[in-house]
Amino acid sequence: MSRTVSRRKLLASTAAGAAAVAMRFPAPAIAQAAPFRLGLLTVKTGPLAQGGILMEQGVLTYLKEKNYTLGGRKTDLFTADTGGNPAGAKTKAQELVERDKVDAIVGPLAAFELYAISEYIIQQKMPTLSLAAADNLTQRTPNPFLLRASATSSQATQPLGHYAATELKHKRTVTVSEDFAFGHEQMGGYQAAFAKDGGCVVNKLWPPLVTPDYTPYIAQIGDCDSVCQGFAGSNPLRFMKQYANAGMKYPVLAGEAGADDFLLKSFGDEALGLVSAAPYTLDLESDGNQRFVSGMLKNFDAIPGQYAALLYGNCQVLDAGLHAAGGDISDKEKFMAVLKNVSLTDTPRGPLKFDHLNNVIGTIYIRRTGREGAKYGLKLWNKTIKTYENVSQFWTWPEREFLAHPVYSRDYPPLMKC
Amino acid sequence: MTVRYALLAAAILALIAVPYAITEQYYVNIASQILLYAVFALGLNILVGYGGLVSLGHAGLSGAASYAAAYLLAAGHGHVVAIAGALAAGLLTTAGFAALSLRASGISFIMITLALGEIIWGLAYRWISITNGDNGISVATRPAPFGLSLASADGFYDATLIVFLIAVAACAIFVHSPFGAALAGTRDQPRRMNALGFHVWMVRFWAFMFSGLLSAVAGILFVYYNEFISPQALALTASAEGLLMVISGGAGTLLGPVVGAALVVIVKNVVSAYIARWNFLLGAIFVLIVVFMPEGLVPGSVRLFRAAWRGARRRKPAAAAAAPASMPAGEPKP
Numbered sequence: 001m002s003r004t005v006s007r008r009k010l011l012a013s014t015a016a017g018a019a020a021v022a023m024r025f026p027a028p029a030i031a032q033a034a035p036f037r038l039g040l041l042t043v044k045t046g047p048l049a050q051g052g053i054l055m056e057q058g059v060l061t062y063l064k065e066k067n068y069t070l071g072g073r074k075t076d077l078f079t080a081d082t083g084g085n086p087a088g089a090k091t092k093a094q095e096l097v098e099r100d101k102v103d104a105i106v107g108p109l110a111a112f113e114l115y116a117i118s119e120y121i122i123q124q125k126m127p128t129l130s131l132a133a134a135d136n137l138t139q140r141t142p143n144p145f146l147l148r149a150s151a152t153s154s155q156a157t158q159p160l161g162h163y164a165a166t167e168l169k170h171k172r173t174v175t176v177s178e179d180f181a182f183g184h185e186q187m188g189g190y191q192a193a194f195a196k197d198g199g200c201v202v203n204k205l206w207p208p209l210v211t212p213d214y215t216p217y218i219a220q221i222g223d224c225d226s227v228c229q230g231f232a233g234s235n236p237l238r239f240m241k242q243y244a245n246a247g248m249k250y251p252v253l254a255g256e257a258g259a260d261d262f263l264l265k266s267f268g269d270e271a272l273g274l275v276s277a278a279p280y281t282l283d284l285e286s287d288g289n290q291r292f293v294s295g296m297l298k299n300f301d302a303i304p305g306q307y308a309a310l311l312y313g314n315c316q317v318l319d320a321g322l323h324a325a326g327g328d329i330s331d332k333e334k335f336m337a338v339l340k341n342v343s344l345t346d347t348p349r350g351p352l353k354f355d356h357l358n359n360v361i362g363t364i365y366i367r368r369t370g371r372e373g374a375k376y377g378l379k380l381w382n383k384t385i386k387t388y389e390n391v392s393q394f395w396t397w398p399e400r401e402f403l404a405h406p407v408y409s410r411d412y413p414p415l416m417k418c
Numbered sequence: 419m420t421v422r423y424a425l426l427a428a429a430i431l432a433l434i435a436v437p438y439a440i441t442e443q444y445y446v447n448i449a450s451q452i453l454l455y456a457v458f459a460l461g462l463n464i465l466v467g468y469g470g471l472v473s474l475g476h477a478g479l480s481g482a483a484s485y486a487a488a489y490l491l492a493a494g495h496g497h498v499v500a501i502a503g504a505l506a507a508g509l510l511t512t513a514g515f516a517a518l519s520l521r522a523s524g525i526s527f528i529m530i531t532l533a534l535g536e537i538i539w540g541l542a543y544r545w546i547s548i549t550n551g552d553n554g555i556s557v558a559t560r561p562a563p564f565g566l567s568l569a570s571a572d573g574f575y576d577a578t579l580i581v582f583l584i585a586v587a588a589c590a591i592f593v594h595s596p597f598g599a600a601l602a603g604t605r606d607q608p609r610r611m612n613a614l615g616f617h618v619w620m621v622r623f624w625a626f627m628f629s630g631l632l633s634a635v636a637g638i639l640f641v642y643y644n645e646f647i648s649p650q651a652l653a654l655t656a657s658a659e660g661l662l663m664v665i666s667g668g669a670g671t672l673l674g675p676v677v678g679a680a681l682v683v684i685v686k687n688v689v690s691a692y693i694a695r696w697n698f699l700l701g702a703i704f705v706l707i708v709v710f711m712p713e714g715l716v717p718g719s720v721r722l723f724r725a726a727w728r729g730a731r732r733r734k735p736a737a738a739a740a741a742p743a744s745m746p747a748g749e750p751k752p
Contacts, residue, residue, distance in 0.1 A: 112552050
C-alpha cells in the first residue's frame, strides 16, 4: 500500500503508457470489428421452458439467417436460463451484463421476470427488448430502456372484444383465464373493449396457473353467448379438451396464447371454430414470414408460434437499429432513441413501429381454427378472418383517457350487473 | 482446538478478502447470494437439525419479512422502519406458524408448515392491494448504514458478510447453550425431557422463534439484494430448496447449511451458465450425496477424511505399535 514509486514500477508504467500510445492508431478499427454481444434471457428449465426454448429458436433462426451479423457487426450470443423465477432473472441479468458484458438483451419471457430486472436495466442502461407483456412497463410506469416489440397483454384482446361485439354480435361473455397478471390484463382488455361496443362480461373465472381439472370452472359457465379464454403454455389444450368433454357448445374466443400456432399440432377437433386474436399468425402470406417459417423448419424442424416469431422480430428490430446507428452503441440513450424510431415492414408479423412509450404498434390478426388451408403437415390451421392494422396498446381510446384508468387487473374493470 | 481456531480465522479472512480477490462484480454478487441463503439455511437448520422438526414453510417466514420491508419502503418509510417492521412481521408470522404447527410432530408437522407456507404464498399472490399480486414490489434503494452505501456489489457483500458472521456466531452460541442441549433432547427423547421437567412445547416454540428470526433476517437481505419481491420467492420450491441446502450440507452441523447453500447457489447460478441441464446435475449431486454421505457433505467429508487418515496411520506399523490406539473421541453424534 506504499505510495512510493519504485524504479521498476515506473519503468513498467512507462512501458505500458508507450504501448497504449502505440495501440491508439489501430484502436478504432478494433472497436469496429469487436463483435456485438447479444444477451438472451430465456427459460429453459421448469414449467415455462417450452415457450422459453421456442424463444431461443427464434433468436437462433434470425442469427443463422444473417450469418451471425447484426447491423454489420459480427454477433456473439450469450444465452442465460432464468429458471422462470424473478430472483433467477435478476441473477442471470447480472451475469449477462457484468460477466458477459453484453450490449443488449432480448427477453425475458414472463412479466414478473421483467419487473424483477426493470430497475436494474435502468441502472445499467441496458437496451432490453422483451417478450413479457406486463402492461404497465410501457404505460403508467414506463422504462426508458425497455422496447417492447411483442405486445402488451391487452393489445390483442382489445380488438378481440371489438370483433366479438360488432362482427360476431355477441352480447354476453364469460371469461376464464389463469389467475396471474397476464390473464388479468388480457381479460381486462377484452372486457373493456367488449363493453365499449355494447357487450357485457357476465362472469370472470380465474383458475390457478396449475389446475389439474377445469371441470369445476367449466360448470360455472352459463347464460352467455361466448366464452373467452386467455390460457397460456399448454393449458389451452387441456381446457379445450375438458370444455368439449363437458358437452359445452358456447363458441370459444381466445387470446394470443390460447390458440398459439405451435399448439396446432396438439389440438384435436375440440379446437374447431376457436376464434383467436394474436399479434403473429402462421398463415400470414409475406416474404418475412416465409423466411422465418422456413428457417424454423430447416434449423429445428419446428412449426413456430408467436414465442419464436416475436423474438425473431426483436432481433430484426435490433438489427435495424444497429444499422441505423452505424454499429455505434457507445451511447445507450442515443441507441434507444434510434431503436424507437425503427419501423419495419417485412417482419413475420407484418409491419411494426413504436409509440412514444416504447410499445409496438402493429397488426392484430383475428383467426378461426379449422381444417381449411392447413400446411406443414398440420391437421388444423388458424385462418385469418380479419386484420386490425396499426393497433396501439391504447386500442381506440385516446392515450390520456386510457392511462387515467388503473391497469387491468382481477378487479378492473369491475363486473357489472347486466 | 487451536487448529480449529486457526482454520476459523483463515476462513473469516478468506471471506473478507472475497471482494478484493474477485474483481468481477458478478461473482461478488454470487458470493453475497451464497451468504444470504446460508443465513436462511442456518435458521432452518435450527429446527431441522437440532429440533428434529422438518419445516416446508420457511420461505413463508422470510417472505413475510421481505414483503413487510418492501411494502414499508414503497409506502415511503425509511430503512430503519422497514427493517424493524420486517423483523416484527417475520417474528409475528413465526409465532403464528409455531403456535399452529407445534401441535403436531413428524409428518403432520411437515404438512402443517407446508400448508401455512402456502397460505402466506396465497396472500402474497392474491392480496393485490398490499402485495401488487404477481407483479411484485420493487425496492428503489438499498440502505446506507453509517454513510456506507450498499448499492455496489462490494458494499452489499460486506454488509451481508457481517450479518452472516453474526448469524453463525448466534447459532454456535445457541447450539452450545443449555437451551440448545435441551432442544436436542426434545428431538431425541421428548418424553424423557418431559419427565425431566422440561416444557417440550416451550423449548420447541422458542427454537422456532430463533429460526424464524434468522429467516426474517435472510428475507430482508433477499429483498435488498434483489430490490424486488414477488410471490415466487415464497413458493413451496423456495422452502424445499432451503431444506435441500440443509440436508445436503449436513443437518445438525453448524457448517453444513453454509456448504449446502454454496452448493445450490453455485450450481443454480454459475454452473447453469455452462450446462443447460443444470438441474439434472443438481439432482445427480444430491443422489451422490445420499448414496455416499447420507449424513450430508460436511459430516460425510469429515468421516471420510478421518477414515483416510486412520488408514494412512495404520500403514505405518511402527507408529501404530508405538502409540496406543488413541481413538479420536469424535463429536457426539447429533
